[in-house]
Amino acid sequence: MIITIQNEASSDERAQLMALLCRITGSQHPITSTQMGEREVIALDSASLDAQAHTALSAQPAVATLHSPKTSYQLASRLFQTHNTTITIGETHACNPVTIGGEQSMPVVMAGPCAVESREQLITTAQAVKRAGARVLRGGAFKPRTSPYQFQGLGIEGLHMLAEAREVTGLPVITEVMEPGMVETVAQYADVLQIGTRNAQNFPLLLAAGRNSKKLPVLLKRGFSSTLDEWLLAAEYILAAGNPNVILCERGIRSYDPQTRNVLDLTCIPLLHQLTHLPIVVDPSHSTGRRELVPIMSRAAIAAEAQGLIIEAHPDPDKALCDSKQSITPTQLEKIIQETHMIARMLRGEAYVA
Amino acid sequence: MIITIQNEASSDERAQLMALLCRITGSQHPITSTQMGEREVIALDSASLDAQAHTALSAQPAVATLHSPKTSYQLASRLFQTHNTTITIGETHACNPVTIGGEQSMPVVMAGPCAVESREQLITTAQAVKRAGARVLRGGAFKPRTSPYQFQGLGIEGLHMLAEAREVTGLPVITEVMEPGMVETVAQYADVLQIGTRNAQNFPLLLAAGRNSKKLPVLLKRGFSSTLDEWLLAAEYILAAGNPNVILCERGIRSYDPQTRNVLDLTCIPLLHQLTHLPIVVDPSHSTGRRELVPIMSRAAIAAEAQGLIIEAHPDPDKALCDSKQSITPTQLEKIIQETHMIARMLRGEAYVA
Amino acid sequence: MIITIQNEASSDERAQLMALLCRITGSQHPITSTQMGEREVIALDSASLDAQAHTALSAQPAVATLHSPKTSYQLASRLFQTHNTTITIGETHACNPVTIGGEQSMPVVMAGPCAVESREQLITTAQAVKRAGARVLRGGAFKPRTSPYQFQGLGIEGLHMLAEAREVTGLPVITEVMEPGMVETVAQYADVLQIGTRNAQNFPLLLAAGRNSKKLPVLLKRGFSSTLDEWLLAAEYILAAGNPNVILCERGIRSYDPQTRNVLDLTCIPLLHQLTHLPIVVDPSHSTGRRELVPIMSRAAIAAEAQGLIIEAHPDPDKALCDSKQSITPTQLEKIIQETHMIARMLRGEAYVA
Amino acid sequence: MIITIQNEASSDERAQLMALLCRITGSQHPITSTQMGEREVIALDSASLDAQAHTALSAQPAVATLHSPKTSYQLASRLFQTHNTTITIGETHACNPVTIGGEQSMPVVMAGPCAVESREQLITTAQAVKRAGARVLRGGAFKPRTSPYQFQGLGIEGLHMLAEAREVTGLPVITEVMEPGMVETVAQYADVLQIGTRNAQNFPLLLAAGRNSKKLPVLLKRGFSSTLDEWLLAAEYILAAGNPNVILCERGIRSYDPQTRNVLDLTCIPLLHQLTHLPIVVDPSHSTGRRELVPIMSRAAIAAEAQGLIIEAHPDPDKALCDSKQSITPTQLEKIIQETHMIARMLRGEAYVA
Structure with missing residues (x-):
């Protein structure tokens, strides 16, 4: 209730x-x-x-x-709030804020390296993705890795670099937080807190993100095999804890064919638009795990009415320290952004010339 | 080899x-x-x-x-044939033939009722989907139903009605065949033989469809849980039996969330375009099982470079004898076809005015 | 009704x-x-x-x-028939008949090669599995293979060999039938008609098996990703067509981990015992795809109250023409049969000495 | 390395x-x-x-x-340590310690309520499961719940009650820990730290459990859709952090049939025995979600060579505050323990009289 x-x-x-x-x-x-x-x-x-x-x-x-919406989730329910939630990214630090959600805004592209690797790599990439049209910089400082022997990210040092990249480019910054005790620390540097697929039902983390003192927006990835109900109830943890700024992110679900890392479930986008007022973005990088599929699935996501994309881009993808196979170049990113804008305009009924 | x-x-x-x-x-x-x-x-x-x-x-x-292509499938492999296969539908009966596949053709929309229910229903629907821009008429005469107590289709009588609807509208006709012994009979009436998801690895049926005397095109749906390899090997059965005219049809795969009947795997489209030269169409009706999702997923499918769509349409969807929940009206179909054409033109780089 | x-x-x-x-x-x-x-x-x-x-x-x-049982399936429902169905295998040809199902019968083990490869291989294997304690001989004459380029079985010749092996050993014979037009032919030689996982919803085949003139028992494998409801409705096709002799066979379902071919769903056994009166057997060979797992999963299946097992055995597994990796030797089979008998006796409350 | x-x-x-x-x-x-x-x-x-x-x-x-074992996991690998790991539960608090793993020990049954609800409920249940033959008391003080509006457990108060129940019964205690910052607190009261399915890849939590000052054993549940590799790499996080005492717990994986909460993957037991030296237990309660299936699947798990079971038991299951549908009574538990002991003895080749 x-x-x-x-x-x-x-x-x-x-x-x-x-x-x-x-x-x-x-x-x-x-x-x-x-x-x-x-x-x-x-x-x-x-x-x-x-x-x-x-x-x-x-x-x-x-x-x-x-x-009393007749759904297990309450605040997240479209039955409670009929209009789309609009979220502003980048209000607390000096940068160019971006609005996501709402009725007619253009899709927001967040891009950057999988992991922050070095000051130089990050600044170069940030400038390149900005030129390509991205409006938020992504980059992992704390990396959840399947094996304890894989590169785990630069940690706090990575957060400093992200803040510097924001200063240089004016792009607000999204980065992952992996444990409740680190939420306030990450929130000092980030403009959006990302919660990854492995933490999709890490309830203490969801509560901490919900209680973060700045009410920073939280990008909540869908769990490997979350149902929409489970996902929206995870969002509900954040909302009920006092933070209305939740962005949902579809990133592929686990399935049986080894051809792709995951199966990108684009049908969840119109379904979520029925069930909830929260904005929805798509991660075409993790869902496919193959860079040549990223441009096409980005387009399809926007055609399915996603309100944004989060894409791994790297100046030299083959040398990326993680997720090298799914990273694209800034040039490819630019083309994706142009195409998604064309589709978005078309869906609004605007005339356009190629 | x-x-x-x-x-x-x-x-x-x-x-x-x-x-x-x-x-x-x-x-x-x-x-x-x-x-x-x-x-x-x-x-x-x-x-x-x-x-x-x-x-x-x-x-x-x-x-x-x-x-010797280094893939388990041979004739279906892009390593064997680098250019796209073009298939003409409707060459053997008097009607307006349609070309699918090839490098730059517009998406082909096949539409009609789930099941042929009566002569009048079918003719009315056929005329309506033609007006809406569909270029092939779909309709089931033999229906594979999960329960033996569900409506199983009109059988041969349904085939006669389909042939009459073709005569009246000029639309070539696609209909399902469920057993090897019926292939030649169905081929007397149909322009495309449809093989359903439950028969995706019915090898005697695949062989019979491959050997059909008219080399009628075969639309081969993906199995409930087929991998791309299994699907292409099923196509290979048809090709190796002498029939080069195979159209692949993604119709959703089985997954864990009861929100939708299946999960539509649009990423398979660009993957299949890498792996095979055969044309690929999408069935947004069976994959979602919900009519309000059909327009949006149709768009997304074309944005992902599907070469066609097969859609359930009915003049009065709520009264359809089967799959009522996923059928759309001819008016909705018309809008879908317009949107998919706009996206297809945009992808080709053509200017367009809304 | x-x-x-x-x-x-x-x-x-x-x-x-x-x-x-x-x-x-x-x-x-x-x-x-x-x-x-x-x-x-x-x-x-x-x-x-x-x-x-x-x-x-x-x-x-x-x-x-x-x-009117309130289940989608009717004749298969435990709500319609409360006692277990008992099926006799081997009544129509001269051999030692075997009873499966019923309240207190011992588990029935069916064993033999994946494919009939030659007269000699088959007779040798049949004699060996008989000595090991198997009571039905399995062997494929018609093999559904994922690729058209794989060995497809010996066909009619294979059926002749199976009949000869029955004569020599007295073991009734189970073999697969893949198309409706072949049901009567296979029924001339076989004692049980096997319908494979790929044909789990091949409705014309199910009907033909239901109508077979001898009412031969049908072993119906679960589809790759069949729900229990879908499986029982497939059984209902056979029952409603006039044949009460259906044996269900769990053979693993499709899942996401490449470690095993399939996931063996043993929980379906007690669930099926609630839902239906039909006997249930387990195929530990196809479900695991790895021979070293066959003995342990056989035991677990009997502990979960399966009424039988169908196991691939070969005198020289490494040389088997198909499914070599999951075939066991007759010696291993003998040990499995002993263990399953011990567990079955224990479950009945009988004393036993190892 | x-x-x-x-x-x-x-x-x-x-x-x-x-x-x-x-x-x-x-x-x-x-x-x-x-x-x-x-x-x-x-x-x-x-x-x-x-x-x-x-x-x-x-x-x-x-x-x-x-x-250098050629597996992605190192310390968890059977290639590194060929003998089974033996873990003693209950060494740090005054109670009756229990050994799990090793070559020939009897299966260890851990039982108790899903959630600690009150002092009286817990003590009563603890005494009852002890009489039934359980050797470890389970009970959740911190409950990860899908919805923020569900009962979240009694927290620290629940830990006090667990400690008291241990004192009264001598049973060591297993309880869940949900966040890294709580590991040391929970470790003051518990004998085994449980990490739940939703935290199966919560790496900061795994590291904290690995570093817990008492090296308390950790029971690591498999993730909803973890592969065996991912699961063993999660165990590796704990091992590499300094704690060799990891018990793996299969609790069902996500699948497509709504008949059961999850699919219990018993085949993983012999597979894990090949891949790792760590002990493996099975949770038949969460995997099935239906109490009538618990006894049969317990038996099957032991027949598949699980080294223990963790079972939800409640003196009055219908009144349990959570997981009521899958809780069994102490009387049912006693029968399960007797049966599993009989199977375990049989597998060792010991004579037995019913």
Whole structure:
């Protein structure tokens, strides 16, 4: 159930509501509200509320409305919020902010190396992807690697380099965070917190990302074999913890054919647009694992109404320290961005000349 | 291994080659050749050929070249034939033939009801999908149904109706064949033989379709959980049996999320374009199982360079006897066809005005 | 819906019922009844029956009872028949018949080569597997192979050899049939008709196997990615066509880890025992694809209450023409049979000494 | 690569080796060694070692041997350690310790409620599962739940209750840890740290569990869709971090049939016994999600040579706060334990009377 709080509620009325909620839910934790657009809301487990509790809540002066979307997720549900969520990336650091989601914005391309490898590599790549038309710089400082013997990223040093690349290019920065205890540290440097597929149901991490002090946007990748319900419930952890800025990222699901790393499930895009108001982007690099497939699947993703792409690009892909096989060059990136813009304009019904 | 036969080989020389091949392979069956474009070819299991047999074959006057693509499939391989296969649909019956495949042709849309239900329903639908821009009429006369208690199609009567609908509209007709013994019967009425997902590895059926006396094109759907290798080897059964006219059809693969009937694997399109010269179409109806997803996934399929679509359309989808949930109206079909044409033109670099 | 026919119904009363059924269902085909144990039954699509039809059927003198199990499958349902189906293998040819299913019978092991390769190989293997304790001889004469260039079996000649091996050893014979037109031919030689995983939803083949004139038992393998519902509906095709003798065979399902050919789903055994009265056997050879796993998974299958096993055995596995990697020797087979018997006795609560 | 350290190496020689390793690997972190049975070892990424580095290492007095198993995992590999790892559970707190793994030990059954719900519920259950023959008490204090609105466990309070239940019954305790920052806290109370399926590739958590100061055993569940390689590499994270005590737990993998929560992959047991020396247990509760399947699949798991089981049991399963559908009663548990013991004895070749 979702409680929308009266805008004009006094602090006493709010305190009274909170006290009631603690009593009803038996929660030891303080109750968190989330600012969803104009509305300040609190989401609760409906199952814990009997009729009496419901009546008591309705009677609270601080309560504007009670809402019960018939989905397991609440705040993420299109039944709760009918308009698309718009998220601004890059508000807290000095850079060129970008808007994602919303009704008619152009697709946002985030690009950069799989891993931050060195200051020089990163700055060069950042400048190149900017020239190619990317609007957010991606790059991993902390890398979740299948084997403990693989390169694990440069860590904090990598975060410093990302911040410097932002200063040089003005591009906001997205980078992965892998553990709850590192969320605030990463949030000092990043403009978007990325949560990877292996952490798609790492609930303490989701909660920490939801509680990050700057409410930085979180890009939440789909788990290797997450259903849409599981994915949206993972997003719900972030939303219910107080952060309304969640971007979903389809990155391929596990399947049986070794031809590709994963199967890119583009049908999830229109399905998610039905089920949720959150923006959806696609990662054509990890989903295919093969660079020659990236341009075509980028196009298809935009045709399926993805609101953005996150792409691995490297000035010299064959020398990349990780995911070399799926990285593309800035020149290829530029062509992809042009094509996706053409498709996006076409879908809006705009005239265009090739 | 593939043997290309000398165009000018005399009948004696050919007979001598055939006799040698029977000896080498120990086959009791007559050896079949296939006309692949300009070339007449015979495909063999390389494993059965020792160096001596190889030398003997090379020495045959009827042999032009020997070719051994390093793929498990031979005739289907892009390593054997580098240019795209072009297939003409509708050459044997009086109708408007359509070309699919080739380098720069527009996507071909095949549309019609899941099942032929009645003469009137079919003619009405055929006229409507023609007006909407479809160029081939689909409709099931023999329906493979999961339960023996579901409607199994009108059978031969349905074939008669399809032939009449072709006469009325000029649209060539595609319909499913489910057993080897029915191939010649269905081939009397149809312009394309469809082999369904449940028969994707029904080898006697594949062989019969390969041997059909008219060399009618065969649309071969991917199995529920076929790998690309398995699928191309299924196509190889048809090709090696003498029929070069195979169209591949992606229709979704089995996965774990009950949200959609199947997962549409659009990445297989560019992969297949690398691996094979055969044309590839997409079925957005069966893959999604939900009509509201059909337009968007149609677009995405064309953006991923599918060469055609096969779509379930019905004048009154809610009353369709099967697959009602995934059928669209002719009006929706028209919009899909317009959009896919726009995307196809855009991909070719043609200017366009919305 | 299932109609149980009065045992004492006169031929006039039966004819009257059949005529009514043709009228109600609109079927052009003659209605088939199936002898399920003591009961003669006819299964119908409930959806096609309105209340009036239901009343008319109830009033028929030839009708004993009407039954509507709330499962998509009817005759296969445990809700229709609560006791286990017992099937006798080897009744039509001179050999030692074997009983499978039933309440307390010992597990039946079927063993033999993947493919019949030669008269000598087959007789030797048959004698060896008999000595090892197998009670049915398996061997493929018609082999469904992924590639058209792989060995496709000896065909009719292979059937002759199987019949001879039965004569020599007294073991009934199971072999695969791949197309409807061959069912009667194979049924002349075989004691059990095997339908393979690729034909798990080849409905014309299922119907032909259901209609085979001798009502030979059919071993129906699970499809690569069949759900239990799909599998039981495939069995229903055979049952509803007049043949009550269906044995289900779990042979692994498709999954994502290349370590094994398939994932053996042993949990399906107790699930199937809940859902259906049909006997269930397990194929540990195809499911694992690795011979060293066959003994252990055989044991686990019997511990999970499988009623039989079908195992690939070859006197010289490394030289087998197909599935060499998963074939075991007769000596290994003997040990497997001993262990499975010990487990089966233990599950019955019998004392045993190792 | 694995370096085995000389038992008699002086502290100077060790320091010299460590310094060399830091130089070679460029690692900022201190190098960790792991005590694997008699051997103290250090595992390294072989890729980072050129021939010169290899020679330098060989020359170190502190180096006994260099070993390079040709598997992506090193310390977990059966190629490195041929004998089974034996792990003692319950050494650090006062209780009855249990040994798992090794060559001929009986299967260890861990049982208890899904979640710790109250002091009384836990003590009652602990006493009941002890009487039934369980040797380790399971119970979740921190529960990873798909939805943020589901019961998340009692937290620290739950840990206190587990410790009390251990005191009362003498059973060592296994409980889940969900985040790196909580490892030391949970390790104060637990005898085995459980890492759940959703954290199967939560690398910071794996490292923290590997570094836990007591070297408490870690039960590592397989990820929803982990391959065996990914799973063993996850175990390698723990081993390489200094903790040799890893128990693998198969708990079902994601598949397409909604009949069961997951597909229990029992074939992984003999496969893992080939690939690794680590003990393997099976969770028949989460894998099936249905209590009536638990006894049969427990038996099958032991027949497949699992070295233990972890089972959800509750005095009143229908009232359990989570996983009610898959919990069994202590009486059912007792029967399971008896059966699994009988099978285990039979597999060892021991005589037995029912």
